[in-house]
Amino acid sequence: MKVGIIGYGNMGSSFARALSKVVEVVVYDVSEEKRERALRDGFGVAKGLEFLLEVSNWLLLSVKPKDALGLLSELKGMIGDRLLVSVVAGLSLSKMEELVGGAKLIRTMPNINALVGKATIAFTCGGGVSEEEKEKFIKLFSNCGSLYEIDESLMEAFTALAGSGPAFVFKFVHAMALAGVMEGFSYERARDIVLDTVLGSCELLKELGGNPEEWVVKVTSPGGTTIEGIGVLEERGFVGILMECIKRTSEKSKRLT
Numbered sequence: 001m002k003v004g005i006i007g008y009g010n011m012g013s014s015f016a017r018a019l020s021k022v023v024e025v026v027v028y029d030v031s032e033e034k035r036e037r038a039l040r041d042g043f044g045v046a047k048g049l050e051f052l053l054e055v056s057n058w059l060l061l062s063v064k065p066k067d068a069l070g071l072l073s074e075l076k077g078m079i080g081d082r083l084l085v086s087v088v089a090g091l092s093l094s095k096m097e098e099l100v101g102g103a104k105l106i107r108t109m110p111n112i113n114a115l116v117g118k119a120t121i122a123f124t125c126g127g128g129v130s131e132e133e134k135e136k137f138i139k140l141f142s143n144c145g146s147l148y149e150i151d152e153s154l155m156e157a158f159t160a161l162a163g164s165g166p167a168f169v170f171k172f173v174h175a176m177a178l179a180g181v182m183e184g185f186s187y188e189r190a191r192d193i194v195l196d197t198v199l200g201s202c203e204l205l206k207e208l209g210g211n212p213e214e215w216v217v218k219v220t221s222p223g224g225t226t227i228e229g230i231g232v233l234e235e236r237g238f239v240g241i242l243m244e245c246i247k248r249t250s251e252k253s254k255r256l257t
């Protein structure tokens, strides 16, 4: 099994690294610098698209949205029986089908956590993908992170929650670290403390389950310290701000699609 990756940028190189643990990966990129980087990273590199197709069983499309349309038109009639997985934001299955003709397509939406093999990835299969191919996709791409099969109509909502989500998490970590500085820690020390707190809290929620709000109550002793902070979050509309943040991000994503 060989996966041909088109576009060796942030996403393409992250997926190449993760997928190469279980399958052979070949790369094609228009940029000579990226092709050289792929070679240095130990991947087979195709000089052109045709050669990449010749040697690949599956394809991963990982170019910017502005480059994807031309590329898909170029691929028209060339894909044959290969399965094409796209990570291109905002590119619908119907648009892809229109451009490449009747191909087996899977639309995905990963996030930047792919850089460390921990992406949160939504996917929707096109009509031509069999159950067996879907299972194979899940097995293979689980090496890149966690997978969520969703209805394509929820792709923009997922983009807001998980695609843009890391930026909101980074803002939260930064804000908490600044607060730590105000209380007397160095920025680096405060950031590490916050990171470990966030990681540990997420692991607790994953491992022990339950509604996050129940855990808030467990941390909050009557008349104690935490309730003082919770009071400020409630007063300033923390939940409402985040809900509005996701809503606006999702709306923008819908306008771009």
Ligand SMILES: NC(=O)c1ccc[n+]([C@@H]2O[C@H](COP(=O)([O-])OP(=O)(O)OC[C@H]3O[C@@H](n4cnc5c(N)ncnc54)[C@H](OP(=O)(O)O)[C@@H]3O)[C@@H](O)[C@H]2O)c1
Pocket (backbone or CB within 6 Å): 006, 007, 008, 009, 010, 011, 012, 028, 029, 030, 031, 034, 062, 063, 064, 065, 067, 071, 087, 088, 089, 090, 109, 110, 111, 112, 163
């Ligand atoms: N980065 C993220 O956090 C993220 C999250 C979710 C989804 N995505 C999606 O992932 C896709 C890739 O994003 P990225 O951040 O990895 O982009 P990137 O770093 O710009 O990588 C894209 C690569 O594809 C190359 N390329 C352009 N046209 C090509 C063509 N016709 N054939 C082969 N290679 C070509 C580009 O070369 P040049 O630079 O020379 O043009 C570049 O090296 C995008 O569609 C984006 O929507 C990204």
